[in-house]
Amino acid sequence: MKLLHIDSSILGAGSVSRTLSAAIVAAQTAQHPGLEIVRRDLAAQPLDHLTGAHLAAGQGATPENAALAADIASGQAALDEFLAADIVVIGAPMYNFSISTQLKAWIDRVAVAGRTFRYTENGPEGLAGDKTVIIASSRGGHYGEGAPAAGLDHQETYLKGLFGFLGVTDLRFIRAEGVALGEEARGKSLEAAQGEILKLAA
Template sequence: MTTILHIDSSILGGYSVSRALTSDIVAKQRALHPGARVIRRDLVVDAVLHLSDAHIAVFRGGEVSSPALGQDVAMGGAYIDDLFAADIIVIGAPMYNFSIPSQLKGWIDRVCVAGRTFQYGANGPEGLLKGKKVFIASTRGGVYTGDSPAAPLDYQESYLRSVLGFIGLVDVTIIRAEGLNVSEAAKAAAVAKAKTEIAALAA
């Protein structure tokens, strides 16, 4: 049975374009893979804490100093379990200040773990998450592609491709809607284009 991991990180709730697009991507993948199981992670609703000295102490074998810390460490471990269980990973990643939401960065910090999702060998680092498909719903208020003067400021998609590739997730498809804050017409055109790309996805 196919397992889909559905991750959202936008703080905009029902106003979020990235959440609408991830919902459409998941629906399309469920249609392509009847009977698929979905693991849902809303990183705004069930976000982990940012890493701290207390976390590092536990990772190095120290005691868990509070129930809240223990629960948070367990959540980080569950995030990794999600990735290994998933065949298809759908990530909603809006651009915030030229990068990604801090909630999504917190998730990345918990899943990039030496010995779990990557390892160092004779030929350097090797990602341990193999044979999985990733779909990223990328949304931006401005335009950062092509010959746009803002293109050098894209630390969102470039970072995601790099960090996901580092843990072995190299089959990445980006569904992009940008220019969302340029005008209502630009927003409507960008969302329509993204939805067309989603509808055309194949198994």
């Protein structure tokens, strides 16, 4: 089995989502002996955002320079990693009510018509449903169902819609909320999330 571990937080060692994603990977490794792990840190080695030149190259045009060619190759590697993985663990913090720009750049490389989804006469069809995706979600406030700010959640709702579109039906969230509301709130949220990780691997 193969596990793809992705982090997208810009906070380094102080990141809650990185702490959670590492704990999820450790639990999955214990549950699946011999698990092969591929690591991609989108903050340390970001993919460029898509441009018209990227799209032209995707349609057969020659990349206009070596830097673009190298970035296209990195994007193809990211897609290949995603397709090859049986389990995908993604550290996805909420920034300004959505995901990080680094994670969005990665998504734009894996949401590819003909590879992870296709359009049919009956509508779009996901092609990447043969994997488990586990999201390590961290949020400074409270945005869950029933919270006053729930309507501002364009992080988990986006990821649910995106991976559903790609055909993923086994999508799980490990969430730490309210981590910016003081040390006590942060500690309780992390403790609860760690408990959910243990249940996930049980």
